[in-house]
Amino acid sequence: MRGLRDKTILVAGGGTGIGAATALRLGAEGAVVIIGDYDAGAAQSVAEQVVADGGRAQGAGFDVRDRESVASLIRLALEPSGEIDGVHINVANMAILSRDEDVVATDLSVFDATMDVNLRGHVCVTQLAIPHLLKSGGALVYTTSEAAYLSEPTRFSYGITKSGINALMRHVAIRWGREGIRANAVAPGFTLTSAIDAHISDELKAEFLGNIHSPRLVSPDDIAATVAFLMSDDAASINGQVINVDGGRILRA
Ligand SMILES: NC(=O)c1ccc[n+]([C@@H]2O[C@H](COP(=O)([O-])OP(=O)(O)OC[C@H]3O[C@@H](n4cnc5c(N)ncnc54)[C@H](O)[C@@H]3O)[C@@H](O)[C@H]2O)c1
Numbered sequence: 001m002r003g004l005r006d007k008t009i010l011v012a013g014g015g016t017g018i019g020a021a022t023a024l025r026l027g028a029e030g031a032v033v034i035i036g037d038y039d040a041g042a043a044q045s046v047a048e049q050v051v052a053d054g055g056r057a058q059g060a061g062f063d064v065r066d067r068e069s070v071a072s073l074i075r076l077a078l079e080p081s082g083e084i085d086g087v088h089i090n091v092a093n094m095a096i097l098s099r100d101e102d103v104v105a106t107d108l109s110v111f112d113a114t115m116d117v118n119l120r121g122h123v124c125v126t127q128l129a130i131p132h133l134l135k136s137g138g139a140l141v142y143t144t145s146e147a148a149y150l151s152e153p154t155r156f157s158y159g160i161t162k163s164g165i166n167a168l169m170r171h172v173a174i175r176w177g178r179e180g181i182r183a184n185a186v187a188p189g190f191t192l193t194s195a196i197d198a199h200i201s202d203e204l205k206a207e208f209l210g211n212i213h214s215p216r217l218v219s220p221d222d223i224a225a226t227v228a229f230l231m232s233d234d235a236a237s238i239n240g241q242v243i244n245v246d247g248g249r250i251l252r253a
Helices: 017-028 040-052 067-078 108-136 156-179 194-199 202-210 220-231
Strands: 008-012 032-037 056-061 086-089 139-143 182-188 242-245
Touching: 008 017, 008 067, 017 032, 017 040, 017 056, 017 086, 017 220, 032 040, 032 067, 040 056, 056 067, 067 108, 086 108, 086 220, 108 139, 108 156, 139 156, 139 220, 156 182, 182 220, 220 242
Parallel strands: 008 032, 008 086, 032 056, 086 139, 139 182, 182 242
Antiparallel strands: none
């Protein structure tokens, strides 16, 4: 893809799953990848993998709920070149999903904890990244979800945060587009990360496959490829969009 080589790109939430796959893909495209994750060890090990594959990367722990911690990650990303050319905001509190029921059954503490990471955290990274992206003419790519569109009987907090991310992304796109910042989002459908693969049955996988219009389930590499494209100069005229990577899940006959 054009325009990724030697660019500094921050992946916030890149220690595992989709974020890790994206960091590896960006590294393979020649970008200098800064990987931040709550799990510092996971971030460092993804960075080591990028380097082992011939790329350049650095990993660090951070907590998206803590503004100073986000600021410190941004400072780390500025170290290689003094510029940040792209930010992928991918963090989500996935561990809490099993307690995110319907709006009546769900304790407000679950709602608050989901908001803190999935929405307030995205706002915080956006706030601190934009001054640097204005200097570089950089791109922001958020990870949203099909949950922003689907009508779901549970995980209502999660769906609200993903709809909120879409609104935040469009706000950034229209507010700063003419000044050179592009903001877009990738909306994964059910994506078979290794963590999910280890925990679900073959029957459930078959059920998810039955919901889509593709011969196989979505992989983290599919999402990574889309993020890399949206970051690249090949996507120079794409701004304010949500790209569904869901195997055709939202198609209706
Ligand atoms: N896997 C799917 O089926 C799927 C579907 C739709 C959307 N998504 C979205 O894709 C993104 C990645 O999901 P994934 O399946 O790879 O999950 P994941 O749990 O592997 O990735 C989320 C990352 O965020 C990090 N994180 C959580 N809280 C944090 C905090 N407070 N500070 C910093 N980092 C924190 C985690 O440590 C983890 O590495 C999420 O935004 C998720 O909502 C995933």
